[in-house]
Amino acid sequence: MTGSRPRIVVCRWIPDEALALLREAGDVWVPDPDRALPPGELHEVLAGADAAVTTLSERVDGTFADAAGPQLKVVANVAVGYDNVDVPALAERGVTVTNTPGVLTDATADIAFGLLLSATRRLGEGERLLRARTPWSFHLGFMLGTGIQGATLGVIGLGQIGRAMATRARAFGMNIVYSGRRQAPADVEAQLEATYLPQDELLRTADIVSLHCPLTPETRHLIDADALAAMKPTAFLINTTRGPVVDEAALAAALRDGVIAGAGLDVFEQEPDVHPGLLELDNVAMAPHLGSATVETRTAMATLAARNALAVLAGEPALTEVTP
Numbered sequence: 001m002t003g004s005r006p007r008i009v010v011c012r013w014i015p016d017e018a019l020a021l022l023r024e025a026g027d028v029w030v031p032d033p034d035r036a037l038p039p040g041e042l043h044e045v046l047a048g049a050d051a052a053v054t055t056l057s058e059r060v061d062g063t064f065a066d067a068a069g070p071q072l073k074v075v076a077n078v079a080v081g082y083d084n085v086d087v088p089a090l091a092e093r094g095v096t097v098t099n100t101p102g103v104l105t106d107a108t109a110d111i112a113f114g115l116l117l118s119a120t121r122r123l124g125e126g127e128r129l130l131r132a133r134t135p136w137s138f139h140l141g142f143m144l145g146t147g148i149q150g151a152t153l154g155v156i157g158l159g160q161i162g163r164a165m166a167t168r169a170r171a172f173g174m175n176i177v178y179s180g181r182r183q184a185p186a187d188v189e190a191q192l193e194a195t196y197l198p199q200d201e202l203l204r205t206a207d208i209v210s211l212h213c214p215l216t217p218e219t220r221h222l223i224d225a226d227a228l229a230a231m232k233p234t235a236f237l238i239n240t241t242r243g244p245v246v247d248e249a250a251l252a253a254a255l256r257d258g259v260i261a262g263a264g265l266d267v268f269e270q271e272p273d274v275h276p277g278l279l280e281l282d283n284v285a286m287a288p289h290l291g292s293a294t295v296e297t298r299t300a301m302a303t304l305a306a307r308n309a310l311a312v313l314a315g316e317p318a319l320t321e322v323t324p
């Protein structure tokens, strides 16, 4: 620390409100708001940091913490997901890790539902047709999509975002089944009229499968060629969690070969790259990781991260700590 003011490294651009909060309490350093620094450069900047504010672009592991030094107290990740963080390695070094749950639930569920509608009603395909100035004329069989009223949504991971997705689906007249590591409390099931199913049964019965589980070693490629083959040929897959939960090459092949009908994707296995097979297909709606990308939500996320960092620096408990 320089004098009594902590050194806070903010690894990427964050909204001004959150920066202002941090600046009230510390000397804030934003090395390059527009670019994910390569680890070497980032590690140099981290030297002497008491706190670091990170995004999913940063790999936060033991070397990250060691580059900062033993005074590092907190890493505040501006994301609900923390698969970019080696939480045990940080815990070993006495560093608190925090994330930003809750504040992005609705924004992410909105994008998931938007992709669901975009994929089932062929909105992106229609827009591409118009922008390509392709001749068209209205007729009753033109660009027919798939209706969702009365269809079954299969939610994998009925956490906060999964529930928000299910709430939207209920409002559109859909039925809810879900799977996950554990069954949801009875009141949640009752409110959503949701039925717990083993995952293989969910895959077989759902008309739309939406992924809301975190990326962990257990969920990597949870949706692989076998899982896709288990789905109905008329079914759609929506992914707004993390790209590696889906085997993207297998998905591209399944979409090409009609194993499933379509997909809506906000996340990709090797962001910012997208599997070239997907880019050629009309039956996939895509967004460039926009789940939480609203002014309000990003401000709330960064502000929560700032509050987490400041709490730990002040010797208080974090608001939303990630435990190993």
Ligand code: 8YV
Pocket (backbone or CB within 6 Å): 054, 055, 056, 057, 078, 079, 080, 081, 082, 104, 241, 291, 292, 293
């Ligand atoms: C974030 C996300 O924008 O919160 C998450 O886990 O995927 C997104 O909402 C992103 O992670 C920024 O770090």
